[in-house]
Amino acid sequence: MKLRPAILFTTAYGAGLATGLLHFGAPLGVVGVALAAAFFAQRPLVTLLTAAALLGRLSGEITWLAEAESCAARLPTGRLSLSIRLLEPADSSGGRLYVQPLGACRGPVSARWPENRALSAGLTVSAVARWIPRSGVAGRPAGTLVVSRIEGASGRPSPGARLRTALAHTSQTLYGARAPMVDALILGRRGGIDRTLQDRFAQSGLVHLLSISGFHVGVITAWVFLFCRALRLGRGGSFVLAAAASAAYVAFLGWPAPATRAAALAALLALGRVRQRLVETNALLSVTCLCVLLIDPWAMVDLGAWLSAAALWGASTFSKWTDRTLGEAAWWRTLGSSVGATLATAPITAAALGAVAVVGIALNFLAIPLAAVAVPGVLASLLVYPLWPAMAGALASGAGLTLHLLELLALAGASLPGGHTVGAAELRSAVPWAAGLAVSLWCIGKRNTLAEAVRRWSWAAVVVLWSSLLWTWVPRTANTGSDLALHFLDVGQGDGAVVRTPAGRWVLIDAGPRSRYADAGRRVVAPFLASRGVRELAVVIVSHAHADHLGGVQSVLERFDAGMIIEPGERVHDPLYYGFLDDLAAGAIPWHAARTGERFVLDGVAFTVLHPDPRWSGWGEDVNEDSLVMLIEYGSFQALFAGDAGFPAEAEMRSRAPAVDLLKVGHHGSRGSTGDEWLDSLRPRAAVISVGQNKYAHPSVPTLRRLRDHKVDVWRTDRDGTITVTTDGTRMTMHSGRRETMYDVRENQLQP
Incomplete structure (x- = not known):
């Protein structure tokens, strides 16, 4: 297939832009390599692509220079007093919204607004707040402004701000409890939607309906076009007015990347219709993507932008094949579009989110027509309300019914066994889906007839069938039943474990490391919990404030509610730890500093704190030695999680440590932990070392020798992968992907 220059130009520009945003290579070095390539090639196309790449790199560098002046980069960490302008209306329930700090910075920031302080968009207030910075995608400055007190409200809202406030109030009046869903559909505000409902839409493959996407803009554009045609306007004029309406709508929303791409597509299609030009689909898509990158360079590393472009490419590619071989009936076109969009986005969602919802292929047959009716119905009800409230109420009744049907459809799809798959959010998770996409493209080759495509798909189905049969022989991790289950996750060089009580409640103990390039909480822990259907964590236990234990907790808490956070409570002068505490305060998550002797019981499982003790003479000298050490008991079974405790802490605890069946070895098996006296007291049957590739020689040879x-x-998690321990209180079974062993549980007695 010969790629058109427009596609190559956009690809080269995007590649150059990505190197700038990701700080890949020194700027002068990149320029030198590009110019050398153009010089030696001496071909016009290569010169053009080199120029595109250099322009992209320049755009990336300029974007970073501009970002240095943004409020997210310039606001000082901690408590501050400042003036802010509301970019969205704030209701009495509080929650998240965007505000514009006033002063020597520019650009909006995300804020958590207090309850009982409803204000209109566009007003300026004096606020006392705490700025909690964090690093966004590609290291872009980000954070949350937690507003605690507001004084005064002044200013004259702009017409756009007044419109936002009016739409929010009208949405609440017409739709009541369903107003957050309406705000998501029309205004792109998802902060008020119940997290469980969002998960249901994600698991059913319908989450694209809850965000402003190309689909929404396309629906609105199509309805405006039909309205213009009903007024007997010409096709060219109708296309122009529809494109203008979509551009005005996207501008009102603030130019989000997926919607911007759809608006650009509508504009180019209108231009093509007016000039009577037939434009190649992929070239048109590439130009719209280039428009998005020119408007918002950060779209290059934005997941939503990638999903939007991939979905449109997949839908257009597969629907063209169904049009050619199966006919242009709406059902066949919907099938081709749904299959194509799902397959094209599956590698991206598998790598970035660890989840793919194949059930969406079928559900979209119902969801897309429902949404195509709901979106214009909702929008019409909001716009008509000031002029004709009775008509707006009637429209809202019909649109509310379609929204309710969408919710039921999402609930049904999420509960369908096998409807969605969840795994680790890492690059290798995308491999099978990328292979499936490649095979599908091979099957629907440009010259392939329906018979040839069926023959190729049959061969592919045979391969998948045999692969599935072989896969059934691979041991599975247990997570159901009435036993206690302990899962030691392979999070790399760090600790991450999950406990499932016999009644199905979940406890997290550490969540692995986080760095600029990897996050075990997002990559491993959250997908593991999601694959088990977890909705809430009863308790999150953080052994101590080091990044290889605490790092992934933030990503987990972003996805799952937590009933209580328990940690040592030692003041550690580390931005990661302070940011963790700020996040807990911002989310109003209960927090407790654990102390020796404290105990709680969940579903017959006892959790006892053996350490730390602030009265200990070694308290505060070493964060590792102040680790929270937890004893878990169920029936006669006992397991001990030692955090990163070493010889000093072991000596302090030895007098009260019982004999246990299972030991989570302290400090990843370092030379300074798991001493002989400690093992004499515990006498474990088995031990788990949570470890990954590292420069510390963990686990050490002396520790392995003592064990x-x-x-x-x-x-060991670096060799066995994720390790699962199940017990009924009388015996325990340990298994991983490599082996399985059963142990008798002895009657344990507290050591003198």
Whole structure:
């Protein structure tokens, strides 16, 4: 297939832009390599692409220079007093919204607004707040402004701000409890939607309906076009007015990347119709993507932008094949579009989110017509209300019914077994889906007839069938039943474990490391919990404030509610730890500093704190030695999680440590932990070492030797992968992808 210059130009520009945004290579070095390539090639097309790449790199560098002046980069960390302008209306329930700090910075920031302080968009207030910075995608400055007190309200809202406030109030009046869903459909505000409902839409493959996407803009554009045609306007004029309406709508929303791409597509299609030009689909898509990158360079690293472009490419590619081989009936076109969009976005969602909802292929047959009726119905009700409230109420009744049907459809799809798959959010998760996309493209080749496509799909189905049969032989991780289950997750060089009580409640103990390039909480822990259908964590236990234990917790808390956070409570001068505490305060999540002797019980499972004790003479000298050490008991079974405790803490705890069946080895098996006296007291049957590739030589040879001398069966996450322990209180079974062993649980007695 010969790629058109428009596609190559956009690709080269995007590649250059990505190197600038990701700080890949020194600017002068990149320029030198590009110019050398153009010089030696001496071909016009290569010169053009080199120029595109250099322009992209220049745009990336300029974008970073501009970002240095943004409020997200310039606001000082901690408590501050400032003036802010509301960019969205704030209701009495509080929540998240965007505000514009006034002063020597520019650009909006995300804010958490207090309850009982409803204000209109566009007003300026004096506020006392705390700025909690964090690093966004590609290191872009981001954060949350937690507003605690507001004084005064002044200013004259702009017409756009007054319109936003009026739409929000009208939405609440007409739709009541369903107003957050209306705000998401029309205004792109998802902060008020119940998290469980969002998860249902995601698991059913319908989450694109809850965000402003190309679909929404396309629906509105189509309805405006039909309205213009009903007024007997010409096709060219109708296309122009529809494109103008879509551009005005997207501008009102603030030019989000997926909607901007759809508006650009509408404008180019209108131009093509007026000039009677037939434009190649992929070239048109590439030009619209280029328009998005010119308006918002950060769209290059934005997941929503990638999903939007991939979905449109997949839908157009597969629907063209169904038009050619199956006919242009609406059902066949919907099938082709739905399959194409799902397959094209599956590798991206698998790598970035660890989830793919294949059930969406079928549900979109119902969801797309419902949404195509709901979106214009909702929008019409909001616009008509000031002029004709009775008509607006009637429109809202019909649109509310379609919204309710969408909710039921999402609920049904989410509960369908096998409807969605969840795995680790990492690049290798995308491999099978990328392979499926490649095979599908091979099957629907440009010259392939329906018979040839069926023959190729049949061969592919045979391969998938045999692969599935082989896959059934792979051991599975248990997570159901009435037993206690402990899952030691393979999070790399760090700790991350999940406990499932017999009644199905979940406890998280650490969430692995986080760095600029990897986040075990997002990549491993959250997908693991989601795959088990977890909605809420009863307790989150953080052993201590080091990044290889605490780092992934933030990503987990962004996805799952937590009933209580328990950690040592030692003041650690680390931005990660302070940011963690600020996030808890911002989310109003209960927090408790654990102390020796404290105990709580969940569904018959006892959790006892053996350490830390602030009265200990070594308290505060080493964060590792102040780790929260937890004893878990169920029936006769006992397991001990040692955090990163070493020899000093072991000596302090030894007098009150019971004999246990399972030991989570302290400090990843370092030389300074798991001493002989400690093992003499615990006498574990088996031990788990949570470890990954590292420069510290963990686990150390002396520690492994001590474990071997005490006849302890050692399991390691770097070799065994995720390790699961299940017990009914009388015996325990340990298994991983490599092996399985059963142990008798002894009657344990507290050591003198």
